[in-house]
Amino acid sequence: MIIRLSVSNFAIINELNLSFGEGLTIITGETGAGKSILLGALRLIMGERADLKQLNHPKIKCVVEAVFDISGLKLKPFFEENDLDYDDETILRRELLPGGKSRAFINDTPVNLITLQNLSKNLIDIHSQFNTQNLFNHEYQLRILDAYAGQLGELNLYKNLLQQRNQKSSLLSEAINKLAQLNKEADYNQFLLDELNAADLKEDELNNLEKSLNQLQNIEEIVQILGETETRLNENELGIISQLRQLTVQLHKISNLGKDFEEFHQRTESVQIELNDLANEISSKLQQLEADPEKLAQLSERLDLINRLLVKHNVQTVKELNEIKQNLEKEQSHTAQTEKEIETLKTEISALEKQLNETSKTISKNRKSVIPAIEKEILDSVYRLGMGNSAIELKLVPKPDFGPNGKDEIEFLFSANKGAALKEIEKSVSGGERSRLMLAVKKLLAGKLELPTLILDEIDTGVSGKIADEVGKLMKEMSGELQLITITHLPQVAAKADVHFKVEKQTEDGKTLTRVKLLDSQQRILEIAALISGANITDSAIEQAELLIEN
Helix, strand or coil, X not given: CEEEEEEEEECCEEEEEEECCCCEEEEEXXXXXXXXXHHHHXXXXXXXXXXXXHECCCCCCEEEEEEEECCCCCCHHHHHHCCCCCCCEEEEEEEECCCCCEEEEECCEEECHHHHHHHHCCCEEEEECCCCHHHHCHHHHHHHHHHHHCCHHHHHHHHHHHHHHHHHXXXXXXXXXXXXXXXXXXHHHHHHHHHHHHHCCCCCHHHHHHHHHHHHHCHHHHHHHHHXXXXXXXXXXXXXXXXXXXXXXXXXXXXXXXXXXXXXXXXHHHHHHHHHHHHHHHHHHHHHCCCCHHHHHHHHHHHHHHHHHHHHHCCCCHHHHHHHHHHXXXXXXXXXXXXXXXXXXXXXXXXHHHHHHHHHHHHHHHHHHHHHHHHHHHHHHHHHCCXXXXXEEEEEEEEXXXXXXXXXXXXXXXXXXXXXXXXXXXXXXXXXXXXXXXXXXXXXXXXXXXXCEEEEECCCCCCCHHHHHHHXXXXXXXXXXXXXXXXXXXXXXXCCXXXXXXXXXXXXXXXEEEEEEECCHHHHHHHHHXXXXXXXXXXXXXXXXXXXXXX
């Protein structure tokens, strides 16, 4: 429940600090005194859109802060999920800055408006005389049944199962589309893979092929040049090696005459040895070399194959071709994996749908079981509120598909007049009747929902006399189940208050400001008397006020 509310620099509120308690809190005040402004401040706490025009002083920030006792609301998981510090007394704060920006905080931790809204909707419900659209909402109508049946936990279980099923259904759809695409490409990809497997490419093959092919294509020139080289090296007397041998012999004769001469001899001898090795290798190579048209054709064919594959796959290297081959092999395995994934998802979805069917049957059974009691309680309340000729019928209609709230559709049929046919509620009640019917529904749900605070904004407009007294009694009864804050103009309702605040306008330094004060017992009598007789409070009005409070 809300414990304290602090407002500064909001609309015509300069500074405001209110403390709230359990039971029924009544707020009264003349039209235009600022009661709606108070609710506007609370709506900021609930994450509604902020407007720079709401600043009283345009150069000073506006702060609205509310302290809530959440000790019995099982909200710790919410704080853990949103990485927030939990406290039994939780502070929600909203700041409007002069520059137009808005900031929100939970226990002094900055949060976005979605987080603020998600928390505040578990703490407070503001309902005005014009806010009866929920009555026409089938989801809200089903929620009435679920709350009364005490199965909001089962409904949350159903929603979690439905979310899992829908997520897996989306994954299944994606997998089926993926498999169709894989199958569409499978034949061509298999052809490409077979072609690359048959090619059996080695990473350094292209370079070696080009060298071998180049050698075979130029074999005649190679044999000619190597033959001439061998001849010049080994020719008797005039050959390079023969002449070098003679030089070596000559240098050996003077090698002992000095270190330099010895080095000349050694170097010449080394060159001779190297040339001998070279001549032998050339001779050996010449014996190996021969024209081989068949091998040349094979190499040319192999090189053409590789070049065709490079062009076909738009790559530059054999390494890249092998990577394409590996990817094609992976795609083959992807097809098998995707088929397996589809079968797994189908099995999981089937299991979830079995659970959903069982849970939805339980939910539907529980809903049907409470319909008679709900119809009776709502009728009892609307009879008390002057709608004695009303009739109501709640009908559940099964549907084949899983909806967000089970496999039920609901018809909320109502008639406010004797003998009139039952119709959908939006077609069967007037504005004033809607407010009273909504009050009856709120009375029905008091204590059934884990909602600690309900604020009713002039929901009793348009009633008087005995009906007004019954409205007050209903609200008093509701306040035994939750914290109820009511804005009213009815003395019969105001007299039922556990705590009574009055909102009034005052002028300070030529500026109109809203003040809210807590009334003591004597001030309450005078305020209720004013509600009865107007500005000129009569002794009779005071006596009536005292009697209303006493009763």
